[in-house]
Amino acid sequence: MTRFLGFVALLLLLGCTSHRAERVERAFYFWKSDSQISRAEDSLIQAAHVGKLYVKFFEVEPDSILGNRPTAKLQLYYHNDSLKIVPTVFIRNEVFRNATKKSLDALAGNVNFLLHKYARQGRFSGDSITEYQMDCDWTKSTKDNYFYFLEALKKVSGKQISCTLRLYPYKYQKEMGVPPVDRVMLMCYSLNNPLDDKSTNSILDMRELDSYLGSEYPLPLDIALPTYSWMLVYQNDRFAKLLRAEPSDFNQTLKPLRPMWFEATQDIVVDGFYVRRGDRIKYEMVSGKQLADAVARIKKRVRLDDQITVAFFHLDQTQLKLYKSEEINHLYTLFTD
Structure with missing residues (x-):
């Protein structure tokens, strides 16, 4: 009995342990295909000492006639010698349904070609780009094809490959699998369908966040947090x-x-x-205080590596008016405190 109580006490202690990183690489996502980085956004990059930008180069969606095709293609021209650019691609899960290995090999080749092409057009140095990130909400039925594509992309590109990781596959690894990549970005937001529960904040609900955190993950883990808002009419x-x-x-x-x-x-x-007059509007946003609370919960429940990337989604001057640059700076610092 004494041994059992000691074991329980150890579990409780581990559950309350705070994990901090020794070094945080500060990052943002840039998710706008049809606009340039504004002066205000560039000023935030400088003020917050951001060293990495995950830039959505294009999306891939299925087409019954044309096959898998890129859309929302990047038209960004931005040069900053101190900033690492990570080309990022959003791929719809439907792309991987019923796909053949031959088609996945072709997709990997096409994605690699387009990433290199748009990097040149955007005046990003191809030689300085060392990482590609894929963003896909894969499912149990598509994971094998998606994972095959990730391996094919790494082989054809010679780059480090990372991918986004939603909280469900983070918690349910046996069901959802572990992607064959170098790193994963744990997306700690958009936890619920915004139409399912009218009483909660679907962007960041703390109870929902707590219900997913706590699992060990076999890959190096980075963290993404939300700095966006929306209104549901x-x-x-x-x-x-x-x-x-x-x-x-x-x-x-x-x-x-x-x-x-x-x-x-x-x-x-x-x-x-x-x-119209009389319409009801739900405004969902995440305050700096709520983000700090989320960081504290993540540090208690997620084992962080010594060196991690922390990225905010996303770089948009309109929505970032909700936060002062000092606030963003503080949130990055919390991971090392």
């Missing part, structure tokens, strides 16, 4: 539109109802959408 209690907007965009025509919820008091066009 409901008309006659039915979801109508997701807006990339802030309450300030409504010119004081929103009436607060309860936490996160507002009502439009007059007709107004926001983000190209016609909002």
